[in-house]
Amino acid sequence: MGRKRTKSGKIRLAEVAELAGVSPITASRFFRNPEALSVAKRTRVESAARELGYVPNLAARALASQRTEVIGVLIPSLTNNVFSDVLRGIYDASEGSRYSIQLSNTRYSILQEEKLLRLFLAQKPAGLIITGIDQTAESRAMLEAADCPIVQIMEIGPNPVDMMIGFSHYDAARAAIRHLFDQGHRRIGFVGARMDPRVQRRLDGYVAAMKDAGLFDQRLIVTTATPTSVTLGGALFADLLAREPDIDAVFCANDDLALGVLFECRRRDVAVPDQIAIVGFNDLEFMASAVPTLTSVRTNRYEMGSTAAAMLIEAIEGKRPERPVLDLGFTVIERQSSLMQRQPGGLRTAEWSPAAQNDSVTNEP
Amino acid sequence: MGRKRTKSGKIRLAEVAELAGVSPITASRFFRNPEALSVAKRTRVESAARELGYVPNLAARALASQRTEVIGVLIPSLTNNVFSDVLRGIYDASEGSRYSIQLSNTRYSILQEEKLLRLFLAQKPAGLIITGIDQTAESRAMLEAADCPIVQIMEIGPNPVDMMIGFSHYDAARAAIRHLFDQGHRRIGFVGARMDPRVQRRLDGYVAAMKDAGLFDQRLIVTTATPTSVTLGGALFADLLAREPDIDAVFCANDDLALGVLFECRRRDVAVPDQIAIVGFNDLEFMASAVPTLTSVRTNRYEMGSTAAAMLIEAIEGKRPERPVLDLGFTVIERQSSLMQRQPGGLRTAEWSPAAQNDSVTNEP
DNA sequence: AGGAACGTTGACAGCGCTACCAGCAACGAC
DNA sequence: GTCGTTGCTGGTAGCGCTGTCAACGTTCCT
Incomplete structure (x- = not known):
């Protein structure tokens, strides 16, 4: 009876084909391109596969077809809330597709990124999502x-490798500062x-x-290379305030820092916004809940992830987007x-949509 | 000249072997078990591989050896800060090893978990990390x-599938409540x-x-099936307070809720801790920075991830831990x-170490 | 009616690697 | 000196699947 089963007891494609009364290659096609089969064989293979509980062996498939169904994702941090939203979008969009996600952490090092890239590309991924x-x-x-198709996420810039999806951090910061100007602030600090x-x-x-x-x-600018945290936001703000007591607003490079600044203000009995206005970046969930509620620049992180993955999958399957930069x-x-x-x-929003926009404050150099 | 290169131009093991003047199988062994080679051949293969920039084809390896070098990880959420710390631990511990991480999100559904498990196991992972x-x-x-070896993480319980690493959430909650008792609180609400x-x-x-x-x-207990958030913490606390105005403390099932409660107190001019004491769970970074600083139950999330991955890799390589439950x-x-x-x-800690402990408050049923 | 075009199917030959077993030399025990 | 025993090396034979191409009807056009 030949070898009906491998020693591990797994069902192979050949078993499915035999039960369905077709050749292995026909069964193979069923899983990759069912439309190519006649309805009769399609149903036969389908029920045979179901009956045997067939699960394809991805390693064999990858070896034979010279490509994998893996989407490589390179992000700089696993801790940062920003990336967990992006990741959720990527995973959600890839779910239900045939592609699986292979994630790696560059730890904000472009050398590490290069090393991981080499590793990834050697395995011939179906597509790649990289940060920045x-x-x-x-x-x-x-x-x-x-x-393979590649999507760069998180920001947009002049020379996309392939596709690109993000927003202008430069413009976003300018919009935040313009908002503070509009509210009458002049001595605006930067904490990053x-x-x-x-x-x-x-x-x-x-x-x-x-x-x-x-x-x-x-002198209004305080930055550090240290990883961000709420506590750090408070500390940096304390430094800034000690040096420049006359500041009337702070623009924080992210929301954790902003929350730290808020707490530090509270600790020092500095009134927000009357003495110091605070603006954060990313609009994490807690910003709307803080007391006072915290102004922030909302970025579409989940959409960035899900759209990037969706675009990538489309491109892998040959349907390239009309506009590669989003x-x-x-x-x-x-x-x-x-x-x-x-x-x-209690809430006003100043939306900036990239499509129809002619706004001198956000777009001039 | 035979086929020197595959059409894709990739270097194969055979090329490395030829350059090194050894058989392919010897070259293969170099990558899997270098000690089995004589020093002379080892160095020859090593330099040949380096010279050609050889990268092994994992699909072929997986197919031939009938196993992959993939560690499957099943977690319920990508958004939750708790899991990002655990994940960071897992990725850090697996880095430098030959194993790669395959992550999937069960979205807190054990049916989804079952489905993913079936998918994972079909690919013969080297090991598995599952939540709970x-x-x-x-x-x-x-x-x-x-x-394959399996580690259950996040908590410990009576019947480990294989290995297990975590802590008792039950005991941790009891310890938190005992702390509130010690501080004189009696009407302690629960927000989850x-x-x-x-x-x-x-x-x-x-x-x-x-x-x-x-x-x-x-009536002191307020819970909801809704996903957690800071805002939700405030809302649940508002409900609780409306119903039970005489509460003197709140134990929150996580720190986001606790922060929401803190903000809600501030919004209502409820003094913390004088009118209401707050205790959170997990000790996220911001708890130490809030005003007032927030009490929490610190859990060793990063260590849980890194230790789980390290234990798993050890077990995969045959060195099973002396104690499978940690x-x-x-x-x-x-x-x-x-x-x-x-x-x-400003800071006291009441540590509970699982080793030498005879504490009636945390250990009784 | 003849032929082109299409849709559907199958045979064959690997993909790049490793499991398995055999072979060979060097060594020590009897 | 013979016989294991050990350490290292190589040959053979796949792992389970898919790319390629050829072959077969069937339909449609001229």
Whole structure:
């Protein structure tokens, strides 16, 4: 009776084919492209597979077809809330598809990223999602030589490797500062941590806005390479306040820092927003709940992840998007921490959509 | 000249072997068990591999060896901070090993878990990390039949499938309540969300502690199946307070809820801890930074992840741990939000270590 | 009616690696 | 000196699947 089963007792494609009364290759096609089969054989194979509880062997498939059904994802941090939202989007969008996610953590190092990229590409992934637009020259070359679709996420920039989805951190920061100007603030501090490329571009946006208004002062900027935390936000703000007691607002490069600043204000009995206005970045869930509620720049992180994965899967399957670069925009969510006169509703938003926009404050260099 | 290269231009093991002047199988052994080679051949293969930039084809390896070098990880949520810490531990511990992590999200559904488990096991993972001790009977059967090491994480219970690492949520909750008793609180509310099995066991611990003290009152408990959030913490607390205005403390099933409660207190001008004491669970970073600082039960999440992965890898390689069940314990971090008289140092801790412990409050049923 | 075009199916030959077993030299025990 | 025994190396034969191409009807066009 030949070898009916492998020693491990697993059902092979050949068994399914035999039960269905077709050749193995026909059974194989059923799983990859059912439309190519006649209805009769399709149902036969389907019921045979179900009856035997067949599960394809992905290793054999990968070896024979010279490609895997793995989407590689490179992100800089697993701890950061921002990435957990993005990841959730990626996993949600890939669920139900044939593709599985292979995740790796670059720890904010582009050298580590290069190393992981080499590893990933050697396994011929079906597609790749990478964070940001700052890769080493070597990484860039590998990406360009890769024969799979690639999506860069988190921000947009001039030279996409392939597809790109994100928003302008520079513009978002400028919009936040403009909001503070609108509320009458002039001595606006900047608090930033980690200082990865995207935080750096937020700083650039802040600097540009301040310079445009003739209000730039280097001493208003406090940054550190240390990873971000709520506690750190409080500490950096304390430093800033000690040095520049006349500041009237703080723009924080992320919401954890903003929460830390809020707590530090409370600790020092500094009134928010009357003495110090606070603006954060990302609009994490707690911002709406804090007392006072905290203004932040909402970024569409979940959508970034899910859209990136969806675009990637489409591209893998040959349907390339009409526009390879997608700007998801951002929204300044104005809340109590930065509004000088309370609004009746308590919430105003200044949305910035990338499509139809002619706004001098956010778009000028 | 035979086929020197595959069409894709990739270096194969055979090329490395040829350059090194050994047989392919010897080259293969170099990558799996270098000690089995003579020093001369070892160095020859090593330099040949380096020179050609050889990267093994994992699909072929998996197919030939009938096993993969993949560690499957099943967690219920990607959003929850708790799991991002655990995950970081897992990824850190697996880095540098030959194993790669395959992550899937059960979304707190044991049916989804069962489905994913079936998928994972079909690919013969090298090992498996699963969350919690509540699996379907079907899942349980599959796990017991699986021929790979398995670690259950996040909590400990009576019947490990294989290895287990975590702590007693029940005991941790009791320790938190005991701390509140010590501080003179009697009408202690419970605020919980999502109500997954571990939160449920925290509730059980709370109930047991309250009953033991003769202080149990069903009306002190507010729970919901809704996913947790800071905002939700405030809302649940508002409900509780409306119904039971005489409460003097709240034990929150997690720190997000606790932060929400703190904000709600601030919103209502309820003094913390003088009118209401607050205790959270997990000791996320912001708890130490809040105003007042928030008491919480510290859980060793990163260690749980890293130790689980390390144990698993050891077990995969044949070195099974002496004790398959590891209790990582917890620590009640006492901070301002629950201390009736301020301590000079501002921080006291009541550590509970699983090893040498004879504490009636935490260990009685 | 002849032929092209299409849809459907199957035979064959690997994909790149490792399990298994055999072979060979060097060594020590009797 | 013979016989294991050990350490290292290589040959053979797949692992389970799919790419390629050829072959077979069937339909449709001219």
